[in-house]
Amino acid sequence: MKASDLVIRALEREGVRYIFAVPGEENIDLLESIRTSSIELILTRHEQGAGFMAATYGRLTGEPGVCMSTLGPGATNLVTPAAYAQLGAMPMLMITGQKPIKKSKQARFQIIDVVDLMQPVTKFARQIVNGNTIAPLVREAMRLATQERPGAVHLELPEDIAQEQTNGVILEPVGSRRPDASEHAIRDAIVMIEQARHPLLLIGAGANRKNTSRALSDFVERTGIPFVNTQMGKGVIDERNRHFIGTAALSSDDFVHEAINRADLIINVGHDVIEKPPFFMRHGGAHLIHINFQPAEVDEVYFPQLNVVGDIESTMDRLGRGISDDSRWDFDCFDHVRKQLDSRLTRYFEDKRFPMLPQRLVHRMRERLDDNAVLALDNGIYKIWFARNFKAYQRNTLLLDNALASMGAGLPSAMMAKLLEPERQVVAICGDGGLMMNSQELETAVRLKLDLTVIVLNDGAYGMIEWKQEDMGFERFGLSYSNPDFVAYAESYGARGYRPESDEDFGRILDDCLGRPGVKLIDLPVDYSLNHPILNELIKTVRENCASD
Numbered sequence: 001m002k003a004s005d006l007v008i009r010a011l012e013r014e015g016v017r018y019i020f021a022v023p024g025e026e027n028i029d030l031l032e033s034i035r036t037s038s039i040e041l042i043l044t045r046h047e048q049g050a051g052f053m054a055a056t057y058g059r060l061t062g063e064p065g066v067c068m069s070t071l072g073p074g075a076t077n078l079v080t081p082a083a084y085a086q087l088g089a090m091p092m093l094m095i096t097g098q099k100p101i102k103k104s105k106q107a108r109f110q111i112i113d114v115v116d117l118m119q120p121v122t123k124f125a126r127q128i129v130n131g132n133t134i135a136p137l138v139r140e141a142m143r144l145a146t147q148e149r150p151g152a153v154h155l156e157l158p159e160d161i162a163q164e165q166t167n168g169v170i171l172e173p174v175g176s177r178r179p180d181a182s183e184h185a186i187r188d189a190i191v192m193i194e195q196a197r198h199p200l201l202l203i204g205a206g207a208n209r210k211n212t213s214r215a216l217s218d219f220v221e222r223t224g225i226p227f228v229n230t231q232m233g234k235g236v237i238d239e240r241n242r243h244f245i246g247t248a249a250l251s252s253d254d255f256v257h258e259a260i261n262r263a264d265l266i267i268n269v270g271h272d273v274i275e276k277p278p279f280f281m282r283h284g285g286a287h288l289i290h291i292n293f294q295p296a297e298v299d300e301v302y303f304p305q306l307n308v309v310g311d312i313e314s315t316m317d318r319l320g321r322g323i324s325d326d327s328r329w330d331f332d333c334f335d336h337v338r339k340q341l342d343s344r345l346t347r348y349f350e351d352k353r354f355p356m357l358p359q360r361l362v363h364r365m366r367e368r369l370d371d372n373a374v375l376a377l378d379n380g381i382y383k384i385w386f387a388r389n390f391k392a393y394q395r396n397t398l399l400l401d402n403a404l405a406s407m408g409a410g411l412p413s414a415m416m417a418k419l420l421e422p423e424r425q426v427v428a429i430c431g432d433g434g435l436m437m438n439s440q441e442l443e444t445a446v447r448l449k450l451d452l453t454v455i456v457l458n459d460g461a462y463g464m465i466e467w468k469q470e471d472m473g474f475e476r477f478g479l480s481y482s483n484p485d486f487v488a489y490a491e492s493y494g495a496r497g498y499r500p501e502s503d504e505d506f507g508r509i510l511d512d513c514l515g516r517p518g519v520k521l522i523d524l525p526v527d528y529s530l531n532h533p534i535l536n537e538l539i540k541t542v543r544e545n546c547a548s549d
C-alpha cells in the first residue's frame with residue numbers, strides 16, 4: 001500500500017481516535033490517508049493547540065495522543081508541547097512533514113533538522129527513510145511513549161517517502177506487565193513502616209496513573225496513615241478523606257510542610273524529579289521509602305534509605321496487607337497540623353469583595369461543580385491558590401502543569417477533557433496572559449460544538465512574576481499590559497461573553513454557564529493583593545504559627 005496509508009493503518013491498529021493538526025504542503029498525502037480512515041482529524045488554529053490537546057489526551061487516557069504539523073515553523077511550534085508532554089509524563093506522538101529527501105526541489109527553503117531539534121525534548125525521534133520501516137517505527141514509538149516514564153515521541157515523514165508504495169506489514173500492539181517489587185524490598189518496607197512512630201504518606205505525580213488510586217486509597221483506609229500530595233498528585237486519593245492533610249503547592253515552608261517536618265518516616269509514592277520537590281531531606285532527619293516504577297535519582301536533598309521498585313498498585317496492595325494491626329503510631333501531631341491548615345486555607349472563602357480574591361474563587365468553584373467536574377488550569381499565580389485550597393475528589397479533575405509549567409495550555413487541555421468526557425462539567429481557568437497565548441483555539445472549541453466554560457482572571461499583568469518581584473523587594477516594573485474586550489472577543493468567535501460586576505453576579509453567571517450549551521467566557525476581575533502578605537510573608541512564620549495554634 002501507499003506509505004502514508006500504512007502510517008494511518010498502523011495508527012488505527014494502535015487504537016488512535018484523533019489526530020490534532022495544522023497540516024501543511026508536506027502532509028497532503030497523509031491528510032488524504034486520514035480522510036479515508038476511522039481517525040478523526042481535529043484542525044486547530046496553532047500547532048501549540050494541537051500539541052497541548054494531544055498531550056492532554058495522553059494524560060487522561062494513558063494512551064498516546066497524536067498531533068501533526070508540517071516542516072520548519074510548524075515543527076518548531078510543537079517544541080513547547082513536546083517539552084510539556086515529556087516533562088509531564090504524558091504519552092504523545094508527533095508526526096511532522098519534510099521536503100523530499102531523495103531529490104531536492106527547493107534547496108534549503110524551510111528546512112531545519114527537526115529530528116535533531118526534537119531529540120532533547122522527546123524519548124525517541126526518527127526520520128522515516130523507507131516505507132517498509134513504517135510499521136516497526138510506529139509500533140516502537142507508541143511503545144516508548146507509554147512505557148514508564150511516559151513522554152513524547154516524534155516521527156518525521158518526508159513527502160517523497162509518504163508517496164512510496166510499500167510492502168510493510170502492520171504489527172499488532174503488544175502490551176507488557178510492569179514487574180512487581182521484590183519480596184525482600186516489600187519486607188524491608190513493612191519493617192520500616194511498623195517501626196516508625198510518625199509515618200506519613202506523600203503522593204507525587206508518578207502515582208497519578210489509572211490503577212494506583214484504588215490501591216493507595218485502600219492502603220490509607222487499612223492503615224490510617226495520613227497523607228499529603230504534590231500538585232500533580234492531587235485527587236489520586238479523594239481529598240475529602242479524613243486522613244488527608246493538604247497539598248504541597250510550594251517547594252517548602254508552607255503550612256503543610258510542618259506535617260512533613262514532624263514525620264519520622266516518609267512513604268514517598270510516585271516521586272518525580274521533574275516536579276518541584278515538596279520537601280528537602282536532611283541528614284539525621286526523617287527516613288524515606290521511595291516507591292515508584294524506577295529507582296530514585298539521588299542528590300544532596302533526596303537520598304532514600306529504601307527503594308521499592310515495581311508496579312505501584314501491586315506494591316501498595318502488598319504493603320497494606322502485610323502491615324500488622326498493632327503498630328504503635330502516633331498521629332496527634334498530624335491532626336494538629338491538619339486543623340490549623342484547614343482554618344487558614346478557608347479563611348477567605350466567604351470574603352465577597354470584588355474584584356474577587358482567588359481564595360473566594362476556589363470556594364465558589366468547589367461548591368458549584370460536580371464531584372467529577374474537570375478544572376483545567378493555565379499557568380499563573382492562581383495555580384498556587386487552587387493547588388493549596390481546592391479539594392480534588394478524583395484524579396485528573398484538577399488539570400495543572402507543575403512540570404514544564406507552560407502558559408497557553410489551559411484552554412486546549414480543557415477542550416480535550418470535554419471532547420473525551422462530553423457529559424462532565426469542564427471549566428478552563430486562565431490568566432489574561434495565558435489565555436492570549438492560545439486564545440485563537442476558542443474558534444476550534446466553537447467549531448467542535450463543545451459545552452465549555454472559560455474563566456479569564458483579569459489583572460492586566462503577569463501576576464506570578466509580579467509576586468516574585470515583590471518578594472525580592474523590587475519595584476513593579478515591565479509586567480503590565482492592556483487587554484482586549486474579552487466579552488466582544490469571545491462573541492466574535494461565536495461564543496457567549498459575560499462580565500460580572502459583583503460576587504453575587506459571578507455566582508449567577510457561573511450557574512448559567514454551567515447549565516448552558518456552547519462555549520462561554522467569563523471576564524472576571526481578580527484581586528491579588530493578598531499574594532504577597534500570605535504567600536511571601538505569612539508562611540515564613542509557619543513554625544511559629546504552628547507552635548502557637
